[in-house]
Each structure stands twice: as structure tokens, then as C-alpha cells.
Amino acid sequence: MTEGAPTAARVVFGERLALAEGFAELLREHGIRRGLIGPRELDRLWERHLLNSAVVAELLPPNCRVLDVGSGAGLPGIPLAIARPDLDLTLLEPMARRVAWLQEVITELALAVEVVRGRAEEGPVRERLADQDAVTARAVAPMERLAKWCLPLLRPGGQLLAMKGDSAAEEIERDAAAIRAAGGGRAELISCGVGVLAVPTTVVVVERATAARSASGRRRDGARRTRKDRGR
Template sequence: MNYGTSDQVHVTVEIPPLDERIETKLRTYSEILARWSSDKVRLTGPKDEDTIWKDHVRDSLYALELLPHSGRLVDVGTGGGLPGLAWAICRPDLEITLLDSQSKKTGALESIVSELEVENVSVIWGRSEQLALEEREIYDLAAARGVSEAGIVAEYLSPLVKVGGTALSIKGPGYREELAKIKGQWDLLGLDYPRIFDYVNGERQGFLLAFPKRSHCPEVYPRRPGKAEKKPWWEAKK
């Protein structure tokens, strides 16, 4: 796929064709999420199965074309396993780590993964700042959906991604203001300007910000938990 050469270039993406077996498992995943969200741990905003399918599970599938041909992926702040578990169902050839800082959610995810019999997934309870100390720059792609604004997410993801890999932030229309704050300083994290992909899922317009990893992320990143939000890296030296 042509990623383009500018952060102003948009490429529209669609969900690739899925075979019946995979779609059935994705629907089952939606059912399980609805059950957990109603009875046990709130893993998604909505509780009804149809909304979970459309706004969360299906919404995660637009990024499938951006995933690497092989390798290791990590989903930071995965919550109910989105997008990482949906990707794992569609791409059993990939090794996918689901990371979340809330133990109740990771405990629920372990049960869901077991029920779905997905074998290419590992679930980790912890923060991205800690994982980057243990597994620095080993992932082919690191992703976050609905975690924080783009610049903050970049500090979480870049230390996890190997040079030549991709940091992927899944956003809504407000991404433009988030990017404007950075003033093109992505190289301070070892990243290139994002390649922007858009999609339409029902009434929702989504955007995939794919940051190519061009050089090693400086060792100072990630900083200790909470620092990324309190003192954004692009303002740290002001």
C-alpha cells in the first residue's frame, strides 16, 4: 500500500473481505463483550451487542490493511481487546500482545481469549512505560485506540516500536488540532510525519494515523507514568 509522502495525504481504506468463519468468531466476540459489560466488568462504553459490533469490533477492522505481513504487535490500553483481539482473530499469523493497566480488564480479557480459543494473543497487565523498559523497540506495530491525544499516544508507542515499524493511533475528526500542537517535531521521538488514512463506518468518520519509525527513540522516553500528560514532550524544553 502507498502510504503517501505528506501528513496531508489521505487514503481511504475499507474492511477487506472476511471469510465466514472469521466473521462468525468476530460476532461471537461482540456477544461476549456485551455479556461482560452487562454483568461483570465494563469493557466498552455501550452494553448492547449491536452497538458493540458496529462501533467497536467492526470499527477496528478498517485498520487491517495497515498491519504488517508478519511479526509482533502490541495494543496499548486495549480495554476490551480492541483493536488487538479483533485483529488477532482476523490474522492468526501475527503475534499480538494486549496491554492494559487495569487488572479487572486484563482478567476479563484472559477469559474472553480462552473462550474464543484465540492462540496468537498474550494479555499483559501493566503500563506502556513499564513494558518499554522490558521489551523496548521489539514490536513491528504498536497501536492505541481511544487512549489519549495523538502526541501523548506517540510517547507511549514509539519506545515499543522497532525502527522500520509503525506506531498507529486510531482517532476521530479532532486529530487535526492534536497534530497541529506538535509543529512537526515527530523526529524527537524517532518518528516520521503520520500517513493519514480515513474511513466511514456508518455515521462515524474515523482516521488512522500511521507514524513510520525512522530512528531509535531517545532513551529518556517513555518518562515515568503520568509525565506524558502533565508535561507533553513537545513542550518539555520550553
């Protein structure tokens, strides 16, 4: 294990620890200069970023389709891809310079990951990336907006996994109505990495229950209707 990788890293990444170390080194070398992380993050890359992201894999069943929305520096998507090579993982990012970074990382580490430039709320993105088993998001937006953007990308029964901080419980209570309106079920607060990380990762889990409803009460699922219409 190279200097800087904590003992928990071997537990989380196992035989693929070298890949995680490679990603940490790339972030250390390029992260500040390319605006991916702040200067104070260098000393806590493992605990705050890599391990914090990778333990979310506890919530993902084998061989499922996962979309990481607003992937940015590749968090949590890249650590998830390293820890769980069975995942069919796509990274969604709107900024060209960050898309370039993500493509460089997956090439350098030889990861089987797709990178798509776009935003979750865009029609073409929803058409292309619909029916995911899980959608992840880390430090992207409040739950009200995340639900509106991400739940339509899930299959019925799929789950939104939103990594949150200390105010997660308050956010769930505040945005409960908006989550239901977007087609989500009850939001649940889950801690990942318990017994492995000194500070477990807090994840808000929301299952897609139904299609979203408009103010008139009618179902709104434009992408699905469009696909069916084109097949007629």
C-alpha cells in the same frame, strides 16, 4: 450469521466470522456490568467497535509483531486477532480486572494472543516488548503522549497506528514537534475500511524514524543500551 452481525462483518472476518460473533456476544453479556463499554454501545457493537477495529488490519503486513497498547475491552486487539490469525499479537493493559477479562476472552475463543499487564512507559515493559513491527492504540491518549509511550516499543521503521476521531488532523498539527522529539517521522492520516464501512476508521500512522532525543540533543534509548551492556 447470527442476528445483529452486518453484511460487512463477513467481508472483514470471512471464515472466522463465528469468532467475531462470539466476541460480540461476550461484550454484550459482560461489557456493561464489568465496565468495559457504556450502555449506549450495545446497539453499535459491530460498526463502532468490532468492524471499526478489525479494518486496521489493512495496514499490517503478514506475520508481523503487533502490540495493542491500553487494550481495555480488547479493542482493537481482539478483532485484529480474529481477522488476522497470522499476527503475533500482544495485548498490553494496566488494570487487573481488564487483564482478567482479556484472558477470559482469548481462552473462550481459543485465540493465540498474549496478555501482559503493564503500561507502555514502564521500563520492564519496554525491555520485554521492544522491537515491535506495529503498535496500535484506540482512545488511549493524545498523540503527544502516545508518541512518547509507544514509539520506543517499535523497531526502526515500525509504525504506530493510533485510531482517532474527527479531530485527528488538528491533533497531528498540534503535536507534530512532540512526535518528532519522541523519534517519529511525519504523521499521516489514513482511512481504513473505505467501501466496506459506512464510516471508515481514521488512523494516524507514525513511523519510528530514530531514537528519541533529550533536551541536550543526545540520543536516549535506555532499554537498548541496557541490553548491550549486559551482554558485555
